[in-house]
Amino acid sequence: MSLLLEWFAAHGRHDLPWRQTDDPYYIYVSEIMLQQTQVERVLGKYSLFLERYPTLASLAASDEEELLALWSGLGYYRRALAMQACAKECGGELPRSVTQLMKLPGIGRYTAHAIASFAYGASVPVVDVNIERVLRRYFGLTGKQKEVWQKAEEFLDFAHPKEHNLALMDLGATVCTALPKCEACPLQNSCRGKEEPLRFWDKKRKEREKLTLHFALMRKGSKIAFAPSEGSMYRGMLLLPKIEPTTAPIAHTKHNYTKYNIDAYLYAEEADGEFIWLDRDEIASAPIPTLITKLLRAASSKLF
């Protein structure tokens, strides 16, 4: 057994629920949820999601509003809508081939390879952000992602492709991190980038764009006014009505969402338009993004 697989047997994240199954749908759900979302967050939603939508057919028949409400807290809501579209298109079963998988809505190269490897045991490489970091350092790569995929293919352990991919993923997540712990790494004796690991992985992340949003808190009895999101950001979700404020805010919150660093302010002002009025219980089950629940929490002493 290779040093990498020995390390994986002893230190891999074997307890993750999506590691306990080879059901393609369950693995597909986990892979979509894990895109740009921390494992801890996904752990809080994964089982709930599968209880509510245990099969592709149930996801295909899902109500959009209910689906988005269940997705709330994971961010990048377009993923949930793409999953629903994918479930409708694939007729109850995910295809086995990478090419066919990549024809489905929301399934790119990484997800197709991950499903093929983790569910079907296919001999295909997988390159997520963790694996890319390991491979760039291990082979001393500074070129485009295409080069990383090529090396991933050459490096693949064809006798144990699934374990090899999972091992690299876990190594990147726990050892070859932004500041790598090379002394604990099973690849340290043959790693080309070990002397200068930061040269091969720029840990500085692109600065997020600043965005300021102003919302109105409008009340009717125990209900609060919401309005469907306009535009692609938070599509299908309910936000508070947007306004151009003329008074001082009554609450403020900060929130990172996709490429934005958002400052959201809340005002006791009236907005124009038609609204959906929800009480506390209805808010809890409505498709309302984390930005808005954080803002309402910040103003909680003035609510209900």
Ligand code: SF4
């Ligand atoms: S030796 Fe260090 S830089 Fe190289 S793969 Fe291991 S943790 Fe990463």
